[in-house]
Amino acid sequence: MITRRDFLKIAAFSSLLGLGGAFTINALEKEPGQKVLKDIKALKGKRWAMVIDTRKFKTQEDFEKVIRACHKAHNVPEIANPLHEVKWIWTDDYEHSFAGTAEEYISTEVKERKFLLLCNHCDNAPCVRVCPVKATFKRPDGITMQDMHRCIGCKFCMAGCPYGARNYNFLPPRDYIKELNPEYPTRTIGVVEKCTFCNERIDRGLLPYCVEASEGKIIFGDLYDPNSEIRKVLSENIVIRRKVELGTQPMVFYII
Protein backbone atom coordinates (compact mmCIF):
# COMPACT_ATOMS: atom_id res chain seq x y z
CA MET A 1 0.00 0.00 0.00
CA ILE A 2 1.23 3.43 -0.87
CA THR A 3 1.15 5.74 2.10
CA ARG A 4 -0.04 9.31 1.94
CA ARG A 5 3.49 10.44 2.60
CA ASP A 6 4.87 8.39 -0.29
CA PHE A 7 2.17 9.64 -2.58
CA LEU A 8 3.03 13.25 -1.80
CA LYS A 9 6.70 12.54 -2.36
CA ILE A 10 6.04 11.01 -5.77
CA ALA A 11 3.73 13.86 -6.70
CA ALA A 12 6.27 16.46 -5.64
CA PHE A 13 9.10 14.81 -7.55
CA SER A 14 7.12 14.24 -10.68
CA SER A 15 5.90 17.83 -10.75
CA LEU A 16 9.52 18.89 -10.28
CA LEU A 17 10.37 16.91 -13.38
CA GLY A 18 7.46 18.49 -15.15
CA LEU A 19 5.72 15.16 -15.52
CA GLY A 20 2.57 16.00 -13.64
CA GLY A 21 1.71 18.98 -15.74
CA ALA A 22 3.11 17.60 -18.95
CA PHE A 23 0.43 18.18 -21.51
CA THR A 24 1.08 18.41 -25.13
CA ILE A 25 -1.32 19.29 -27.81
CA ASN A 26 1.13 18.21 -30.44
CA ALA A 27 -0.52 15.27 -32.15
CA LEU A 28 2.46 14.82 -34.38
CA GLU A 29 4.53 13.20 -31.68
CA LYS A 30 2.39 10.12 -31.70
CA GLU A 31 2.94 8.53 -35.08
CA PRO A 32 6.38 7.81 -36.48
CA GLY A 33 7.28 9.43 -39.76
CA GLN A 34 5.06 12.47 -39.42
CA LYS A 35 6.82 15.75 -40.12
CA VAL A 36 6.06 19.36 -40.83
CA LEU A 37 8.26 21.27 -43.18
CA LYS A 38 8.73 24.65 -44.71
CA ASP A 39 8.04 24.86 -48.41
CA ILE A 40 11.34 24.94 -50.29
CA LYS A 41 9.81 27.61 -52.53
CA ALA A 42 9.28 29.92 -49.54
CA LEU A 43 10.92 33.34 -49.79
CA LYS A 44 13.79 33.55 -47.37
CA GLY A 45 14.38 36.72 -45.43
CA LYS A 46 15.63 37.81 -42.04
CA ARG A 47 13.70 41.06 -41.82
CA TRP A 48 10.95 41.73 -44.31
CA ALA A 49 10.40 45.36 -45.14
CA MET A 50 8.55 47.46 -47.67
CA VAL A 51 9.29 50.64 -49.57
CA ILE A 52 6.38 52.60 -51.00
CA ASP A 53 7.30 54.97 -53.80
CA THR A 54 4.74 57.68 -53.13
CA ARG A 55 5.79 59.61 -56.25
CA LYS A 56 4.44 56.87 -58.46
CA PHE A 57 0.94 56.72 -56.99
CA LYS A 58 -0.92 59.30 -59.03
CA THR A 59 -4.52 58.44 -59.67
CA GLN A 60 -7.21 57.20 -57.33
CA GLU A 61 -7.17 53.97 -59.31
CA ASP A 62 -3.49 53.43 -58.45
CA PHE A 63 -4.44 53.23 -54.80
CA GLU A 64 -7.71 51.39 -55.26
CA LYS A 65 -6.10 48.63 -57.28
CA VAL A 66 -3.68 47.85 -54.47
CA ILE A 67 -6.28 48.07 -51.71
CA ARG A 68 -8.75 45.96 -53.62
CA ALA A 69 -6.16 43.24 -54.26
CA CYS A 70 -5.47 42.92 -50.55
CA HIS A 71 -9.00 43.24 -49.23
CA LYS A 72 -10.54 40.90 -51.77
CA ALA A 73 -8.01 38.14 -51.26
CA HIS A 74 -8.14 38.35 -47.49
CA ASN A 75 -11.91 38.62 -47.14
CA VAL A 76 -11.72 42.01 -45.45
CA PRO A 77 -15.26 43.28 -44.79
CA GLU A 78 -16.39 46.55 -46.31
CA ILE A 79 -18.06 48.57 -43.58
CA ALA A 80 -18.89 52.19 -44.31
CA ASN A 81 -19.30 53.39 -40.72
CA PRO A 82 -15.83 54.58 -39.65
CA LEU A 83 -16.51 53.45 -36.08
CA HIS A 84 -16.80 49.85 -37.19
CA GLU A 85 -14.71 49.77 -40.34
CA VAL A 86 -12.02 47.17 -40.92
CA LYS A 87 -9.02 47.90 -43.13
CA TRP A 88 -5.69 46.25 -43.76
CA ILE A 89 -4.34 48.87 -46.14
CA TRP A 90 -5.76 52.34 -46.62
CA THR A 91 -4.81 55.93 -47.46
CA ASP A 92 -4.45 59.20 -45.62
CA ASP A 93 -2.97 62.65 -46.31
CA TYR A 94 0.55 63.83 -45.58
CA GLU A 95 -0.24 65.63 -42.37
CA HIS A 96 -2.03 62.71 -40.76
CA SER A 97 0.25 60.00 -42.09
CA PHE A 98 3.32 61.69 -40.67
CA ALA A 99 1.78 63.40 -37.68
CA GLY A 100 4.46 65.05 -35.58
CA THR A 101 7.16 64.99 -38.22
CA ALA A 102 5.26 66.43 -41.20
CA GLU A 103 7.22 69.41 -42.50
CA GLU A 104 5.06 72.48 -42.63
CA TYR A 105 6.85 74.14 -45.52
CA ILE A 106 7.21 71.13 -47.76
CA SER A 107 5.95 71.51 -51.34
CA THR A 108 2.21 71.70 -51.84
CA GLU A 109 2.48 68.79 -54.19
CA VAL A 110 3.68 66.53 -51.37
CA LYS A 111 1.15 68.01 -48.96
CA GLU A 112 -1.60 67.05 -51.35
CA ARG A 113 -0.33 63.55 -51.97
CA LYS A 114 -2.03 60.56 -50.45
CA PHE A 115 -0.11 57.84 -48.69
CA LEU A 116 -0.76 54.13 -48.47
CA LEU A 117 -0.85 53.03 -44.84
CA LEU A 118 -0.69 49.55 -43.40
CA CYS A 119 0.78 47.69 -40.46
CA ASN A 120 4.46 48.62 -40.23
CA HIS A 121 5.55 45.24 -38.89
CA CYS A 122 7.55 47.20 -36.36
CA ASP A 123 10.79 45.61 -35.27
CA ASN A 124 10.00 46.70 -31.73
CA ALA A 125 6.26 46.22 -31.89
CA PRO A 126 4.23 47.55 -28.97
CA CYS A 127 1.20 45.48 -30.02
CA VAL A 128 3.21 42.32 -29.38
CA ARG A 129 4.37 43.51 -25.99
CA VAL A 130 0.86 44.27 -24.73
CA CYS A 131 -0.95 41.16 -25.98
CA PRO A 132 -1.81 39.24 -22.80
CA VAL A 133 -2.32 35.88 -24.52
CA LYS A 134 0.54 35.94 -27.06
CA ALA A 135 -1.95 35.88 -29.89
CA THR A 136 0.12 38.61 -31.53
CA PHE A 137 3.77 37.70 -31.93
CA LYS A 138 6.81 38.28 -34.09
CA ARG A 139 7.85 35.67 -36.59
CA PRO A 140 11.62 35.20 -36.86
CA ASP A 141 11.49 36.98 -40.23
CA GLY A 142 10.05 40.09 -38.61
CA ILE A 143 6.42 39.74 -39.55
CA THR A 144 4.01 40.79 -36.82
CA MET A 145 1.62 37.87 -36.91
CA GLN A 146 -1.61 37.20 -35.16
CA ASP A 147 -3.11 33.86 -34.25
CA MET A 148 -6.81 34.46 -34.76
CA HIS A 149 -7.68 31.29 -32.87
CA ARG A 150 -6.09 32.75 -29.81
CA CYS A 151 -7.24 36.38 -29.93
CA ILE A 152 -9.57 37.15 -27.03
CA GLY A 153 -10.59 40.54 -28.39
CA CYS A 154 -9.25 42.55 -25.44
CA LYS A 155 -8.17 45.37 -27.79
CA PHE A 156 -4.89 46.03 -25.91
CA CYS A 157 -3.01 45.83 -29.22
CA MET A 158 -5.26 48.49 -30.70
CA ALA A 159 -4.37 50.78 -27.84
CA GLY A 160 -0.71 49.81 -28.15
CA CYS A 161 -0.36 50.38 -31.89
CA PRO A 162 0.46 54.03 -32.59
CA TYR A 163 -0.44 53.69 -36.27
CA GLY A 164 -4.10 52.72 -36.11
CA ALA A 165 -3.24 49.57 -38.02
CA ARG A 166 -5.52 47.36 -36.02
CA ASN A 167 -9.28 46.97 -36.29
CA TYR A 168 -11.75 45.24 -34.06
CA ASN A 169 -14.61 43.27 -35.55
CA PHE A 170 -17.56 44.95 -33.92
CA LEU A 171 -19.90 43.50 -36.51
CA PRO A 172 -20.06 39.98 -37.96
CA PRO A 173 -17.59 40.41 -40.83
CA ARG A 174 -19.21 37.91 -43.16
CA ASP A 175 -22.26 40.13 -43.51
CA TYR A 176 -20.05 42.76 -45.11
CA ILE A 177 -18.04 40.73 -47.59
CA LYS A 178 -19.51 40.95 -51.05
CA GLU A 179 -17.61 38.10 -52.59
CA LEU A 180 -15.90 35.50 -50.43
CA ASN A 181 -12.51 34.21 -51.45
CA PRO A 182 -13.03 30.52 -50.69
CA GLU A 183 -9.31 29.95 -50.27
CA TYR A 184 -8.81 32.26 -47.32
CA PRO A 185 -10.71 32.31 -44.03
CA THR A 186 -12.74 35.23 -42.78
CA ARG A 187 -12.54 36.48 -39.23
CA THR A 188 -15.25 36.32 -36.66
CA ILE A 189 -16.97 38.97 -34.59
CA GLY A 190 -14.89 39.89 -31.53
CA VAL A 191 -11.34 39.54 -32.83
CA VAL A 192 -8.81 42.11 -33.97
CA GLU A 193 -7.27 41.95 -37.43
CA LYS A 194 -4.68 43.70 -39.57
CA CYS A 195 -2.27 43.27 -42.47
CA THR A 196 -0.19 40.09 -42.18
CA PHE A 197 2.51 41.02 -44.74
CA CYS A 198 0.91 38.18 -46.70
CA ASN A 199 2.98 35.63 -44.81
CA GLU A 200 0.82 32.89 -46.32
CA ARG A 201 2.14 33.97 -49.72
CA ILE A 202 5.73 34.47 -48.64
CA ASP A 203 5.70 30.93 -47.25
CA ARG A 204 4.75 29.74 -50.75
CA GLY A 205 7.32 31.84 -52.54
CA LEU A 206 5.02 34.64 -53.66
CA LEU A 207 5.17 38.39 -53.08
CA PRO A 208 2.40 40.15 -51.15
CA TYR A 209 -0.76 40.92 -53.10
CA CYS A 210 -0.35 44.68 -52.73
CA VAL A 211 3.20 44.55 -54.06
CA GLU A 212 2.07 42.53 -57.05
CA ALA A 213 -0.88 44.80 -57.77
CA SER A 214 1.21 47.97 -57.44
CA GLU A 215 3.23 47.07 -60.56
CA GLY A 216 6.54 48.28 -59.22
CA LYS A 217 5.35 51.12 -57.00
CA ILE A 218 5.92 49.05 -53.87
CA ILE A 219 9.17 47.19 -53.25
CA PHE A 220 9.30 44.31 -50.81
CA GLY A 221 12.38 42.49 -49.60
CA ASP A 222 14.86 41.51 -46.94
CA LEU A 223 16.27 44.51 -45.14
CA TYR A 224 19.13 42.48 -43.70
CA ASP A 225 20.33 41.31 -47.10
CA PRO A 226 22.79 43.94 -48.37
CA ASN A 227 22.36 42.74 -51.95
CA SER A 228 18.58 42.90 -52.01
CA GLU A 229 16.61 45.19 -54.26
CA ILE A 230 15.05 46.90 -51.27
CA ARG A 231 18.47 47.86 -49.93
CA LYS A 232 19.41 49.25 -53.32
CA VAL A 233 16.24 51.33 -53.42
CA LEU A 234 16.82 52.54 -49.87
CA SER A 235 20.39 53.57 -50.63
CA GLU A 236 19.36 55.54 -53.70
CA ASN A 237 16.39 57.45 -52.31
CA ILE A 238 15.52 59.63 -49.35
CA VAL A 239 12.88 57.90 -47.32
CA ILE A 240 10.78 58.71 -44.29
CA ARG A 241 8.95 56.47 -41.88
CA ARG A 242 5.95 57.03 -39.66
CA LYS A 243 6.50 58.11 -36.05
CA VAL A 244 10.11 56.89 -35.79
CA GLU A 245 10.45 59.01 -32.67
CA LEU A 246 8.45 56.41 -30.78
CA GLY A 247 11.16 53.79 -31.17
CA THR A 248 8.89 51.18 -32.70
CA GLN A 249 11.24 50.71 -35.69
CA PRO A 250 8.60 50.60 -38.43
CA MET A 251 9.53 48.45 -41.44
CA VAL A 252 7.55 50.40 -44.02
CA PHE A 253 9.51 53.17 -45.74
CA TYR A 254 8.13 55.99 -47.89
CA ILE A 255 10.00 57.60 -50.77
CA ILE A 256 8.93 61.23 -50.88
Next chain:
Amino acid sequence: MYDGWKIILGLVVFVVIVTLPFTMSVGKTYVEPKPSIDTPEIQKMEKKQCIEPKQYMREMHIKLLYSWKDYATREGKRLYVASDGKTYTISLQNTCLKCHSNKEKFCDECHNYVNVKPYCWDCHIEPKVGGLK
Protein backbone atom coordinates in the same frame (compact mmCIF):
# COMPACT_ATOMS: atom_id res chain seq x y z
CA MET B 1 -34.12 10.11 12.30
CA TYR B 2 -34.66 13.83 12.65
CA ASP B 3 -35.90 15.59 9.50
CA GLY B 4 -35.87 12.27 7.74
CA TRP B 5 -38.22 13.42 4.99
CA LYS B 6 -35.87 16.28 4.11
CA ILE B 7 -32.98 13.90 3.69
CA ILE B 8 -35.01 11.52 1.61
CA LEU B 9 -36.39 14.34 -0.53
CA GLY B 10 -32.87 15.60 -1.04
CA LEU B 11 -31.70 12.16 -2.04
CA VAL B 12 -34.56 11.77 -4.49
CA VAL B 13 -33.77 15.12 -6.09
CA PHE B 14 -30.12 14.17 -6.26
CA VAL B 15 -30.81 10.83 -7.93
CA VAL B 16 -33.20 12.46 -10.42
CA ILE B 17 -30.62 15.06 -11.40
CA VAL B 18 -27.78 12.59 -11.66
CA THR B 19 -29.74 10.22 -13.85
CA LEU B 20 -31.18 12.99 -15.98
CA PRO B 21 -28.84 12.36 -18.92
CA PHE B 22 -30.08 8.77 -19.04
CA THR B 23 -33.74 9.33 -18.30
CA MET B 24 -33.94 12.14 -20.81
CA SER B 25 -32.87 9.91 -23.64
CA VAL B 26 -35.36 7.18 -22.77
CA GLY B 27 -37.65 6.58 -25.70
CA LYS B 28 -35.40 8.36 -28.15
CA THR B 29 -34.18 6.07 -30.89
CA TYR B 30 -30.48 5.58 -31.08
CA VAL B 31 -29.15 6.69 -34.43
CA GLU B 32 -25.59 5.78 -35.05
CA PRO B 33 -23.73 8.62 -36.75
CA LYS B 34 -22.68 7.63 -40.25
CA PRO B 35 -20.28 10.21 -41.64
CA SER B 36 -20.42 10.00 -45.40
CA ILE B 37 -17.32 10.05 -47.57
CA ASP B 38 -19.32 10.18 -50.77
CA THR B 39 -17.91 13.30 -52.41
CA PRO B 40 -16.69 13.74 -55.98
CA GLU B 41 -13.10 14.22 -54.81
CA ILE B 42 -13.07 11.06 -52.68
CA GLN B 43 -14.83 9.04 -55.40
CA LYS B 44 -11.91 9.81 -57.68
CA MET B 45 -9.43 8.21 -55.29
CA GLU B 46 -8.30 4.67 -55.93
CA LYS B 47 -7.59 3.90 -52.31
CA LYS B 48 -10.02 5.85 -50.21
CA GLN B 49 -7.81 6.91 -47.34
CA CYS B 50 -7.41 10.15 -45.47
CA ILE B 51 -3.96 11.61 -44.82
CA GLU B 52 -3.52 9.17 -41.95
CA PRO B 53 -5.28 5.87 -41.07
CA LYS B 54 -8.96 6.07 -40.20
CA GLN B 55 -8.57 5.25 -36.52
CA TYR B 56 -5.89 7.88 -36.05
CA MET B 57 -8.00 10.49 -37.78
CA ARG B 58 -10.99 9.55 -35.66
CA GLU B 59 -9.13 10.01 -32.42
CA MET B 60 -6.68 12.72 -33.27
CA HIS B 61 -8.11 14.98 -35.98
CA ILE B 62 -8.69 17.95 -33.71
CA LYS B 63 -5.24 17.65 -32.16
CA LEU B 64 -3.73 17.31 -35.60
CA LEU B 65 -5.56 20.44 -36.71
CA TYR B 66 -4.35 22.33 -33.66
CA SER B 67 -0.75 21.33 -34.32
CA TRP B 68 -1.16 22.27 -37.96
CA LYS B 69 -2.45 25.67 -36.94
CA ASP B 70 0.51 26.28 -34.65
CA TYR B 71 3.11 25.16 -37.17
CA ALA B 72 1.58 27.22 -39.96
CA THR B 73 0.93 30.45 -38.09
CA ARG B 74 3.86 30.39 -35.66
CA GLU B 75 6.64 28.77 -37.66
CA GLY B 76 5.57 29.23 -41.25
CA LYS B 77 5.76 25.48 -41.79
CA ARG B 78 3.02 24.75 -44.23
CA LEU B 79 3.77 21.27 -45.51
CA TYR B 80 2.79 18.09 -43.72
CA VAL B 81 4.53 14.80 -44.39
CA ALA B 82 2.21 11.98 -43.37
CA SER B 83 3.45 8.77 -41.82
CA ASP B 84 3.27 7.11 -45.23
CA GLY B 85 5.59 9.75 -46.67
CA LYS B 86 3.01 11.67 -48.72
CA THR B 87 3.12 15.47 -48.51
CA TYR B 88 0.09 17.67 -48.00
CA THR B 89 -0.43 21.41 -47.75
CA ILE B 90 -1.41 22.39 -44.23
CA SER B 91 -4.85 23.90 -44.62
CA LEU B 92 -8.22 22.99 -43.18
CA GLN B 93 -10.04 24.97 -45.82
CA ASN B 94 -7.99 24.03 -48.85
CA THR B 95 -6.82 20.52 -48.04
CA CYS B 96 -9.26 18.79 -45.67
CA LEU B 97 -12.39 20.33 -47.09
CA LYS B 98 -11.34 19.75 -50.67
CA CYS B 99 -12.06 16.06 -50.14
CA HIS B 100 -14.61 16.42 -47.37
CA SER B 101 -16.71 18.88 -49.30
CA ASN B 102 -19.83 17.52 -47.62
CA LYS B 103 -19.37 19.13 -44.22
CA GLU B 104 -22.98 18.54 -43.20
CA LYS B 105 -22.83 14.83 -43.90
CA PHE B 106 -19.29 14.35 -42.65
CA CYS B 107 -18.19 16.73 -39.90
CA ASP B 108 -21.62 17.60 -38.54
CA GLU B 109 -22.76 14.01 -38.47
CA CYS B 110 -20.57 13.11 -35.49
CA HIS B 111 -20.27 16.57 -33.98
CA ASN B 112 -24.04 16.76 -33.65
CA TYR B 113 -24.20 13.27 -32.27
CA VAL B 114 -21.78 14.01 -29.43
CA ASN B 115 -23.10 17.57 -29.14
CA VAL B 116 -19.82 19.37 -29.70
CA LYS B 117 -19.90 22.65 -31.51
CA PRO B 118 -16.49 23.39 -32.99
CA TYR B 119 -16.19 27.02 -34.02
CA CYS B 120 -13.96 26.30 -37.03
CA TRP B 121 -16.66 27.49 -39.40
CA ASP B 122 -16.99 30.90 -37.81
CA CYS B 123 -13.92 31.78 -39.85
CA HIS B 124 -12.99 28.91 -42.15
CA ILE B 125 -15.32 28.89 -45.10
CA GLU B 126 -17.24 25.68 -45.48
CA PRO B 127 -17.58 24.38 -48.99
CA LYS B 128 -20.82 24.62 -50.86
CA VAL B 129 -22.39 21.22 -51.37
CA GLY B 130 -20.68 19.37 -54.19
CA GLY B 131 -17.26 20.95 -53.98
CA LEU B 132 -15.70 24.25 -53.13
CA LYS B 133 -17.81 27.11 -54.33
